[in-house]
Amino acid sequence: SQQGEEDPQALSIQEGENATMNCSYKTSINNLQWYRQNSGRGLVHLILIRSNEREKHSGRLRVTLDTSKKSSSLLITASRAADTASYFCATPPGGYQKVTFGIGTKLQVIP
Amino acid sequence: EPEVTQTPSHQVTQMGQEVILRCVPISNHLYFYWYRQILGQKVEFLVSFYNNEISEKSEIFDDQFSVERPDGSNFTLKIRSTKLEDSAMYFCASRAQGGDSPLHFGNGTRLTVT
Numbered sequence: 001s002q003q004g005e006e007d008p009q010a011l012s013i014q015e016g017e018n019a020t021m022n023c024s025y026k027t028s029i030n031n032l033q034w035y036r037q038n039s040g041r042g043l044v045h046l047i048l049i050r051s052n053e054r055e056k057h058s059g060r061l062r063v064t065l066d067t068s069k070k071s072s073s074l075l076i077t078a079s080r081a082a083d084t085a086s087y088f089c090a091t092p093p094g095g096y097q098k099v100t101f102g103i104g105t106k107l108q109v110i111p
Numbered sequence: 112e113p114e115v116t117q118t119p120s121h122q123v124t125q126m127g128q129e130v131i132l133r134c135v136p137i138s139n140h141l142y143f144y145w146y147r148q149i150l151g152q153k154v155e156f157l158v159s160f161y162n163n164e165i166s167e168k169s170e171i172f173d174d175q176f177s178v179e180r181p182d183g184s185n186f187t188l189k190i191r192s193t194k195l196e197d198s199a200m201y202f203c204a205s206r207a208q209g210g211d212s213p214l215h216f217g218n219g220t221r222l223t224v225t
Contacts, residue, residue: 045213
């Protein structure tokens with residue numbers, strides 16, 4: 001299993017601004033998933049993009065995937081204070097194999 | 112929406128004592144996991160469990176750790192003789208069959224070893 005590497009490690013923005021965070025990975029993937037972790041809580045799955053997709057939307061979330069560059073980005077539009085959390089990408093290999101996580105991007109949205 | 116539940120939410124124990132952390136995964140899920148997160152650090156994989164046996168484990172998951180699915184609904188993590196460095200949040204997760212299935216996490220058990 002490979003883990004994604006998120007960038008930047010920390011991001012601080014004003015409420016209402018857009019937040020963009022990036023993920024890079026090393027080997028071919030089936031899909032890429034983004035998760036959010038609020039402080040002291042479990043990770044919550046946000047969105048999944050398959051390897052044959054280039055862009056996906058869910059509410060205020062937009063995910064892009066560039067398999068040629070082995071990278072993905074997560075855009076949160078019109079951020080809210082409640083979006084303050086750490087965000088992680090993961091590239092699950094499938095089946096029972098382990099899913100590993102990087103250090104994440106710690107997003108702070110200032111009201 | 113079904114969710115993964117973990118008990119207790121906080122466990123304090125003395126060094127050398129045994130602890131059992133409990134999880135109830137989502138009922139139709141087939142793959143089960145334990146993760147650990149030391150304060151301020153990343154979420155680390157401990158072990159995965161499928162078809163009533165361990166399918167993969169990390170270097171952290173040494174002989175002091177064991178997992179069990181005793182009754183078809185609960186999934187437990189036992190630490191036989193806790194050490195100070197075992198203090199962490201422990202998260203259980205489960206996943207349905209299918210390569211696109213995401214992990215569903217519980218809200219964790221905060222283990223404090225004194």
